[in-house]
Amino acid sequence: MPRDARRAQVLDVAQELFATEGFHHVSMDDIADRAQVSKPVLYRHFPSKLDLYLAVVDARGSGLQAAVEVALAPIERGPVRPGDGREVVHALVRAYFEFVDGAGESASLLFESDVTHDADVRARVEQANAEAAAGVARVLAEFTGLPAEHTSLLAATLIGMAQSGATTRMRADTRLGVAEAADLVARLAWGGVASLIRPDYDYGTTA
Numbered sequence: 001m002p003r004d005a006r007r008a009q010v011l012d013v014a015q016e017l018f019a020t021e022g023f024h025h026v027s028m029d030d031i032a033d034r035a036q037v038s039k040p041v042l043y044r045h046f047p048s049k050l051d052l053y054l055a056v057v058d059a060r061g062s063g064l065q066a067a068v069e070v071a072l073a074p075i076e077r078g079p080v081r082p083g084d085g086r087e088v089v090h091a092l093v094r095a096y097f098e099f100v101d102g103a104g105e106s107a108s109l110l111f112e113s114d115v116t117h118d119a120d121v122r123a124r125v126e127q128a129n130a131e132a133a134a135g136v137a138r139v140l141a142e143f144t145g146l147p148a149e150h151t152s153l154l155a156a157t158l159i160g161m162a163q164s165g166a167t168t169r170m171r172a173d174t175r176l177g178v179a180e181a182a183d184l185v186a187r188l189a190w191g192g193v194a195s196l197i198r199p200d201y202d203y204g205t206t207a
Contacts (some may be wrong), residue, residue: 061128
């Protein structure tokens with residue numbers, strides 16, 4: 001098997017095991033056995049279990065970051081029109097719901113990691129959410145005129161709402177579809193965001 005294909009196979013196996021059993025309950029032996037590779041081959045790709053875990057986290061996080069960037073693009077690229085804010089909030093919430101629906105329990109590697117005792121590792125695990133929150137904060141600053149401390153808190157709260165709603169739906173015994181659930185949460189989120197838009201916002205400018 002080509003090297004890149006072997007690496008991808010190991011990442012898929014590790015993602016499943018880390019998501020279902022947690023970092024501390026999975027060994028490199030477990031991953032090698034499940035991926036049907038020898039330990040020397042596994043260690044040639046990933047020097048340690050933590051390196052492998054972070055590679056899985058990076059792969060999951062890049063997908064989430066890409067979805068959030070697409071959601072925010074209409075505002076960040078401008079020009080901004082009345083109603084764009086609502087559409088962006090809905091797109092942002094949908095991005096989280098669709099990501100979690102596709103990722104399943106592996107979304108927990110970004111949202112509920114059990115490897116957060118080390119500050120550097122914690123920052124790496126939380127990078128995707130941090131990048132998403134930074135983008136939302138920039139948008140909120142443009143629309144609300146609030147200081148950075150305020151928009152950072154609001155952005156983290158909005159991200160948390162989308163994340164929690166998406167994870168709850170994924171784990172619940174429900175027939176509520178992704179689109180319907182995302183729209184419900186987005187309506188709640190937009191109700192709050194809309195109340196913060198400054199009345200003198202100039203929709204003739206670019207964001």
